[in-house]
Structure formats: C-alpha cells, structure tokens
Amino acid sequence: MAYSDKVIDHYSNPRNVGTLDKSKKNVGTGLVGAPECGDVMRLQIEVDEATNTITDAKFKTFGCGSAIASSSLATEWLKGKTVDEALAIDNMEIVEELALPPVKIHCSVLAEDAIKSAISDYRVKNGLPALELAHH
Amino acid sequence: MLKLPIYLDNNATTPLDPRVLEAMMPYLTDVFGNAASRNHPFGWAAEEGVDYARTQIAQLIGCDSKEIIFTSGATEGDNLGIKGVFEMYAQKGNHVITTTTEHKAVLDTCKHLEKIGGRVTYLPVDELGLISLADLEAAMTPETILVTIMYGNNETGTIQPIREIAAIAHKHGALFMTDGTQAVGKIPVDVNADGIDIMAFTAHKMYGPKGVGALYVRRKNPRVKVTAQMDGGGHERGMRSGTLNVPGIVGFGKACELARLEMAADAARLSVMRDRLQTELMQLEESYVNGSVEHRLPHVANISFKYVEGEGLMMGIKDLAVSSGSACTSASLEPSYVLKALGLSDDLAHSSLRFGLSRFTTDEQIDYAINHVKEAVTKLREMSPLWEMHKEGIDLSKIEWAEH
Numbered sequence: 414m415a416y417s418d419k420v421i422d423h424y425s426n427p428r429n430v431g432t433l434d435k436s437k438k439n440v441g442t443g444l445v446g447a448p449e450c451g452d453v454m455r456l457q458i459e460v461d462e463a464t465n466t467i468t469d470a471k472f473k474t475f476g477c478g479s480a481i482a483s484s485s486l487a488t489e490w491l492k493g494k495t496v497d498e499a500l501a502i503d504n505m506e507i508v509e510e511l512a513l514p515p516v517k518i519h520c521s522v523l524a525e526d527a528i529k530s531a532i533s534d535y536r537v538k539n540g541l542p543a544l545e546l547a548h549h
Numbered sequence: 550m551l552k553l554p555i556y557l558d559n560n561a562t563t564p565l566d567p568r569v570l571e572a573m574m575p576y577l578t579d580v581f582g583n584a585a586s587r588n589h590p591f592g593w594a595a596e597e598g599v600d601y602a603r604t605q606i607a608q609l610i611g612c613d614s615k616e617i618i619f620t621s622g623a624t625e626g627d628n629l630g631i632k633g634v635f636e637m638y639a640q641k642g643n644h645v646i647t648t649t650t651e652h653k654a655v656l657d658t659c660k661h662l663e664k665i666g667g668r669v670t671y672l673p674v675d676e677l678g679l680i681s682l683a684d685l686e687a688a689m690t691p692e693t694i695l696v697t698i699m700y701g702n703n704e705t706g707t708i709q710p711i712r713e714i715a716a717i718a719h720k721h722g723a724l725f726m727t728d729g730t731q732a733v734g735k736i737p738v739d740v741n742a743d744g745i746d747i748m749a750f751t752a753h754k755m756y757g758p759k760g761v762g763a764l765y766v767r768r769k770n771p772r773v774k775v776t777a778q779m780d781g782g783g784h785e786r787g788m789r790s791g792t793l794n795v796p797g798i799v800g801f802g803k804a805c806e807l808a809r810l811e812m813a814a815d816a817a818r819l820s821v822m823r824d825r826l827q828t829e830l831m832q833l834e835e836s837y838v839n840g841s842v843e844h845r846l847p848h849v850a851n852i853s854f855k856y857v858e859g860e861g862l863m864m865g866i867k868d869l870a871v872s873s874g875s876a877c878t879s880a881s882l883e884p885s886y887v888l889k890a891l892g893l894s895d896d897l898a899h900s901s902l903r904f905g906l907s908r909f910t911t912d913e914q915i916d917y918a919i920n921h922v923k924e925a926v927t928k929l930r931e932m933s934p935l936w937e938m939h940k941e942g943i944d945l946s947k948i949e950w951a952e953h
Contacts, residue, residue: 416864424864430932447950448896448935451858455934473934477860481932526951 416478417512423482428489431471433457441535443527452476454484456527458491460535467491467499479517483507483524502528553868555914560703560731560905566756572803576796584793595795602802609805611739612765618785619798622762623730626749627654629764630726633775634695635662642692646670648680649890651699655728676892677841678707689721696725700732704887704903705840706849715744724773730754734808735846740765746773757804761797819906820847822915826904829919833926839888839901848906856936857929859899865925869918874901
C-alpha cells in the first residue's frame with residue numbers, strides 16, 4: 414500500500430511519543446482499541462486548569478503506520494487548544510490532513526476516540542461527568 | 550555496495566537463475582515448435598528439449614521421466630492430483646485426509662470435494678506445526694482413498710514426517726500425495742524412499758521460471774491414474790491436455806539439474822545464514838520462532854515480535870522484502886491461518902515475519918536485515934503502549950479493551 418508523505422513523515426518522526434504522569438489530577442488518559450484488532454492508542458493530555466488549555470500531549474500507539482500518524486498528528490493539534498476546542502476535532506480532519514485511504518479511516522476514528530476518552534478521563538478526575546463516548 | 554531493497558521472500562518466488570535463462574533462450578527464439586508436432590523438425594526439436602527436461606526433473610526426485618506430468622504450476626498440480634484421484638477412485642471411496650496448514654491450493658480443492666460428495670478430514674497440527682501420526686492412523690477408514698499432506702510448509706518451513714505418513718496411508722490402502730512446492734530443490738526428496746505416489750511441485754520456487762510445474766504420478770507399485778481436469782488434445786498421457794510450455798519446461802529442467810548438483814552446498818550455506826539471522830533476532834526480548842526448529846527447511850525462519858503490530862513493522866522495514874503473518878496489507882484483518890493453527894494468538898500471528906533465503910542471498914544482506922529489523926522492532930516498541938504495560942508487569946489479557 415502506498416502511504417502519503419505525511420503519514421510517512423509522522424511514522425518516521427513521530428511527534429510527542431511518551432508518557433505523562435497519569436496520577437496527576439490535571440492529566441487525562443485515553444486508552445482505546447484492542448490488541449486483537451491490531452490497534453491500541455494511548456493518548457494523554459495535561460491541562461492548565463486556570464485557562465482550561467491543553468499544555469502538553471503525549472501518545473503511544475501499537476498499530477499500523479496510519480494509526481501511528483493519526484495519533485502523532487492528534488497530539489500536535491491538541492497542544493495549545495482549549496479542552497472545548499479539542500472536543501471539536503473531527504476524525505475527517507485527520508483523514509484529510511494525512512490523506513488516509515478508505516481502509517485506514519478507522520485509524521482516524523480511533524484517534525478521535527482517544528482524544529475524547531482522554532478528555533473524559535480528565536473531566537472525571539475533576540468532578541465533572543464523563544463524556545458519552547460514541548462506540549464505533 | 551548493497552542494493553536495496555533486499556529480497557528475502559523466496560518462499561513466495563525465487564529469482565530466475567541466469568543459467569536457467571540461458572538454457573531457455575533458444576526455446577524462446579529459434580526453437581519455437583510445438584512439442585506435439587510430430588511431422589517436422591520444428592516439433593522434434595521442441596520435443597527433444599521437453600524430453601531432456603523431463604529426465605532432469607525425474608533425476609531430482611528419483612523417478613522415471615514417464616512419471617512427470619507437466620502443469621502450469623503447483624496450484625494446478627494440487628488440483629489435478631486431488632480432484633483426479635477423487636474421480637478416478639470414486640468406486641473405492643470418497644474420503645480424503647489432509648491438514649489444516651496446507652496451502653490454499655490444497656485446502657480449497659478439498660473444500661470443493663466436500664461440495665460434490667467427498668468427505669474430508671483436516672488433521673490439526675501441534676504447536677510446532679507437525680501432525681500427529683496417531684491422529685492420522687485414527688482418521689484412516691476403508692473409504693479413505695487419499696492422504697495429502699504437504700512436505701514443507703510455506704509459512705514456517707516445518708517438514709512433516711513424510712515417510713511415516715506414507716507408510717500409514719499405504720497400510721490402509723490409500724494413496725499418498727504431497728505438495729512438494731517448498732521442499733523440492735531445497736532438501737532431498739526421493740519419491741521411492743519417501744513413499745510418495747503423487748507430488749505437485751513448481752519451477753519458480755527453485756530459481757526456474759513462473760508458469761510451469763509438474764505433477765509426479767507413480768506408474769508402478771502401485772500404478773496410479775488421475776482423471777484429467779482439462780479436456781483437449783490428450784497431452785501428457787491423457788492426464789493434462791494443452792500445448793506444452795516448452796521454454797518454461799526447459800528452464801524447469803535446468804533448474805532441477807542445478808538443484809540436484811548444488812542443493813547440498815546451498816542448504817549448508819543457507820542454514821548457517823538463516824541460523825545467524827534467527828539467533829540475532831531472538832536476542833530481542835519477547836520474540837518467538839514459529840514452527841519446528843528441528844524439522845525445518847534450511848532457508849526459512851518465521852519469527853514473531855510481540856507487542857509490535859505487523860503492518861507497522863512492515864512499514865518500518867521497507868528496505869526488506871519479506872512476508873508478514875498479517876494479511877492487513879491485503880486489506881483483510883485476518884491473520885495467517887497457518888500460524889493460528891499452531892496456536893498463536895491473533896496479535897502474535899499479526900506480528901510475524903517470514904524470512905526466505907535463496908541461493909543468491911549474501912552475508913552482507915543478512916547483516917543488513919538483522920540491523921534493520923532490530924531497529925524497527927525497538928523503535929516501534931518504544932512507541933507501543935502495550936510494550937510499556939508489559940514492562941510495568943501488567944497482564945494485558947486481564948484488560949477490558951474497548952474494541953471498536
């Protein structure tokens with residue numbers, strides 16, 4: 414399969430690989446996917462509680478090049494956004510940016526799920542109700 | 550200077566040996582006759598080439614040249630052997646025994662038999678990919694007409710106990726057929742010593758051209774016949790009609806001659822290289838060899854790297870042409886049924902790589918492959934949440950995954 418240059422770039426030079434301290438109250442962690450399906454994404458955000466802004470984002474992904482690129486791109490986009498802005502990220506924006514082919518759209522869906530799941534975790538930690546996550 | 554990418558997918562196909570091409574060239578140009586043309590020198594010359602090739606091929610597997618039926622390849626050979634026996638011996642019975650790890654050319658042919666009144670037993674394999682002889686013995690019935698079990702597996706290289714299998718089949722009055730595609734030309738295969746009645750094999754796995762193969766059909770003790778699956782001019786003793794692919798056959802013959810002369814030296818050299826590749830890659834934690842190490846083709850290694858996803862791994866080793874146990878690349882998420890039959894979990898099957906070395910593989914290429922795979926696996930594990938969890942001692946099987 415031919416990968417787009419952007420996928421190859423993110424795969425070869427992934428941004429923001431790593432782990433944030435999940436015990437911290439202002440860190441939200443999302444873990445989505447399953448090993449049997451061939452994709453597991455863990456995406457973490459660190460939020461400045463005063464401004465409700467995401468100051469840091471990290472990921473680790475087990476998956477194909479498109480899954481790695483989708484999560485890498487997501488962390489780039491998350492930094493500097495407010496939590497509400499982050500919630501508005503749609504998987505189709507990832508598809509467009511990375512020029513993902515139809516068989517790889519699920520990678521972008523997973524990245525969107527990971528973002529929402531991380532935000533939900535952050536909300537729960539701070540006494541807010543969990544987000545209702547769509548299950549794909 | 551190392552030329553990239555490096556080809557280590559020789560179980561899929563091998564490059565053409567230049568000496569084979571040289572033998573074929575006259576038959577692609579001046580000697581263009583139809584081997585079945587009996588009335589003029591053009592036909593005679595073509596027939597002479599075919600006859601010589603038949604002898605070269607027969608010598609490699611220890612049979613008589615009359616026992617070679619030319620086909621378009623091993624898939625056709627498997628079809629002709631299995632369907633041909635099923636039809637020819639219908640009065641005797643309708644039961645066929647095979648294994649779950651056969652090539653699709655055998656499995657799907659057996660499935661076809663089931664649709665037309667056949668009964669098929671698919672023997673399971675153990676974690677090394679070997680069948681149990683006791684299972685085979687227990688599966689034999691008076692209606693069993695054919696046992697068809699591959700010689701060496703295309704994914705793992707595991708070699709079945711062919712002689713013991715043949716003995717059991719014969720004891721119960723059944724014929725023994727083997728798919729010799731991966732084994733012939735790589736290890737000694739002798740149809741008489743091994744007790745083989747029918748065997749499909751092909752040129753392009755042993756440095757010959759694509760599009761030509763052979764079916765060995767025993768002519769005495771017992772005399773075996775298969776019903777033709779293609780109607781026409783009655784070529785190949787009536788078992789396979791169709792104008793012979795003369796240049797392909799001549800190339801196949803040359804490839805067999807080279808294999809007979811060079812197989813021992815090639816196998817000795819390749820097994821040393823393969824073992825070095827395997828030993829080095831097994832230094833990576835959580836890597837596993839799939840299939841039998843003891844009973845294995847000398848040029849094959851199939852290794853899984855846990856906590857790394859197969860397609861991601863393939864992308865990381867783009868300078869290596871190998872096969873993956875993950876069929877993701879072909880747009881299906883099903884992992885290899887062969888590896889699953891060995892008891893591998895889906896994720897371990899997905900993260901496997903099959904290395905197939907050839908006569909043309911060099912030590913320098915193996916060095917590159919070792920480093921390239923090690924780097925890719927290490928990098929991907931650093932990026933893998935599963936690897937991190939494993940390192941923290943978390944049991945991944947206990948996690949409730951949000952499947953999507």
